Amino acid sequence: MNQHTIDLVNKQGLQFFGSVNASISHELKNIFAIISETAGFLNDLTQLSKQGKKFELSLLENCSNSIAEEIERGFDTIRQMNQFAHSVDHPIKETSIPDTLTLAVKLTGFLSYTKKTQIDASAADITVLTSPFLLQNLIYRTLCAVYKSMDTKDTLNIFFHEKDPDTVSLTFSWGSPLALKEFPDQHTTDVADALGAVISISDNSLDLTVGRANDSLSAALTGKKR
Amino acid sequence: MKIILVDDEKKFINMLAKRLSLRGLNADVAYSGEEAVEKAAQTPYDLAVLDLKMPGISGFALKRKLLEMHPKIKLIFVTGHGAIENNGNHDHSDDIFLAKPLNIDTLIETIHQTIHPDKQ
Numbered sequence: 001m002n003q004h005t006i007d008l009v010n011k012q013g014l015q016f017f018g019s020v021n022a023s024i025s026h027e028l029k030n031i032f033a034i035i036s037e038t039a040g041f042l043n044d045l046t047q048l049s050k051q052g053k054k055f056e057l058s059l060l061e062n063c064s065n066s067i068a069e070e071i072e073r074g075f076d077t078i079r080q081m082n083q084f085a086h087s088v089d090h091p092i093k094e095t096s097i098p099d100t101l102t103l104a105v106k107l108t109g110f111l112s113y114t115k116k117t118q119i120d121a122s123a124a125d126i127t128v129l130t131s132p133f134l135l136q137n138l139i140y141r142t143l144c145a146v147y148k149s150m151d152t153k154d155t156l157n158i159f160f161h162e163k164d165p166d167t168v169s170l171t172f173s174w175g176s177p178l179a180l181k182e183f184p185d186q187h188t189t190d191v192a193d194a195l196g197a198v199i200s201i202s203d204n205s206l207d208l209t210v211g212r213a214n215d216s217l218s219a220a221l222t223g224k225k226r
Numbered sequence: 227m228k229i230i231l232v233d234d235e236k237k238f239i240n241m242l243a244k245r246l247s248l249r250g251l252n253a254d255v256a257y258s259g260e261e262a263v264e265k266a267a268q269t270p271y272d273l274a275v276l277d278l279k280m281p282g283i284s285g286f287a288l289k290r291k292l293l294e295m296h297p298k299i300k301l302i303f304v305t306g307h308g309a310i311e312n313n314g315n316h317d318h319s320d321d322i323f324l325a326k327p328l329n330i331d332t333l334i335e336t337i338h339q340t341i342h343p344d345k346q
Contacts, residue, residue, distance in 0.1 A: 026279070029306035029326050030235050036327035037241035044248050066237055112234075112279040152282055 006220055009134065009194045012187050016137045017088075023110040024081045031074045038063050038070075080106050087133045091221035095132040096125055097160050097168060097210075104139040105158075108147065115147045120159040126168050129213040130195060131221055138191045142172060142199075142208060145183035150174050163209060170208040177203035194220075227341060228269055229253035232262040232288065233277035233304065238326075242275075245330050251337065259283025259291070266295050273341060275333075278305040289321075300340045304328065 042063050045055055083103055098119065105117050128135070146156060154175045163169040184192065184199050192199055196214040200207040229246075231253050233239040239255045246253050254269065256262035259282050262274070274292055278285035285303055292299050306326045322340060324333060338345070 026306045030238065033306065033326035033328065034235060034238045034241065037238055037245065037330075040330055041241055041245055044245060048248075066241075070237070112281050112284070114281070 006194075009190055012190065013133060013137060016140065020084060020107055020140070021081070023107070024077060024084075027077050027110040028074060031070050031077065034070045035067055038066050077110075084136070087136050090132065092129065092131055092218045094127045095130055095135055096127050097170065098123070098125055100132065100135055100139060101158055101160065101170070104136055104143055108140060108143045111144070111147070113144075113147050115150050115152065115154060115156055117143075117156040117158065120157070123160055126160060126162055128168055128210055129218070130210065131217060134191055134195050134217075135210070138188065138195060138197060138208065139170070141185075141188045141191065142183075142206065145180050145188075146172055146174065146206065149178045149180050149183075151176055151178075166212050168210050168212060170210070171205055172208075173205040175204075179203075180206070227251070227273065228271045229273045229275065229337070230256060230262060230265060230269070230271045231275045232256045232259065232280070232285075234258060234280045235277070242328070242330075242333075246334070249330070249334060251334065259285075259288040262288055263291050263295075266292055266299075270296055271299055273300045273302070273337060275302045275304060275337075278303050302333075302336055302340060 042060070045059060045063075048055060080103060084107060087103075101119050105119060108114050143156075150156065157173045159171045159173070161169055180201060183201075188199070191197075192208075194217060196211045196217060198207075198209040200209070229251060231239050231243055231246075232255075234257055236257050239257070243253050243255050253275075254265055254271075256265050259280055262276075263283070265271075266274075271292075274288075276285040276288055280288075283291070285305075289301055289303075292301070302322045302324060304324050304326060322336060324336060
């Protein structure tokens with residue numbers, strides 16, 4: 001990996017970071033909008049009560065439950081934001097594939113074009129020694145491209161397994177045959193190259209093959225050789 | 227005045243409809259662009275309050291469909307985004323945008339100004 005590639009990936013990384021944070025802020029605004037309207041409705045009920053008008057007590061209960069649910073949704077969102085923010089703490093580390101997939105699916109869940117997605121829960125945890133942030137970036141870009149092309153009613157299934165002792169395979173599988181639009185683009189190719197990942201696409205699935213370790217990436221990002 | 231509120235955030239749109247109703251403005255709700263098109267086929271709405279970003283038909287795409295069905299319909303966009311994204315080569319300079327969270331009084335004032343611009 002040369003300096004040009006590192007600079008390119010760093011620049012794209014910043015764009016990726018900004019893009020994810022924008023979608024999180026959008027989600028938080030929606031949550032605050034619901035809490036705000038519910039608080040406003042409680043105020044409306046208070047004014048009605050002051051005028052001697054009666055209303056069902058269940059309305060108050062519903063409002064209180066709704067606010068509690070939205071606060072929990074907000075905490076969930078902030079937990080994901082925090083987890084994502086910490087993905088830049090270590091340039092290279094042992095990174096869990098299912099944890100990275102789960103976070104990427106949750107983060108893309110804030111996008112308007114997200115689709116129903118299931119990650120194979122039966123597989124044992126697999127880790128790779130890589131850049132968690134770049135891997136998150138590659139999976140996120142892959143999910144976005146697949147979601148944009150998928151039919152609204154289809155479900156995306158994600159499987160992962162150890163292909164051989166040195167590589168891990170992540171398979172994104174959808175129902176109807178489809179042609180992914182403009183994927184992989186240059187940004188995705190750059191990130192995949194930096195990770196040493198290979199992207200293979202067929203009509204019904206997409207495979208990401210990632211090395212269990214990437215010496216050139218480790219050396220480039222940490223300045224150390226294993 | 228026939229109003230439809232369109233947003234995939236069901237709780238938000240339901241609560242907004244209740245609050246408008248308490249202020250004498252009855253509105254239908256739709257949780258997607260597709261549902262809004264179905265309802266607009268049955269009812270000649272005077273005004274639609276649309277979320278910009280929705281799964282399926284986006285707010286701007288819905289605007290085009292609603293205007294095809296009811297050329298005189300007035301539109302107000304509601305967005306959770308800090309800045310308005312212009313998706314595609316469409317001129318949105320005449321569109322009205324309100325940011326979430328909404329102020330109910332501002333929304334009502336905007337509704338009246340949009341329906342009766344001559345009374346400003």
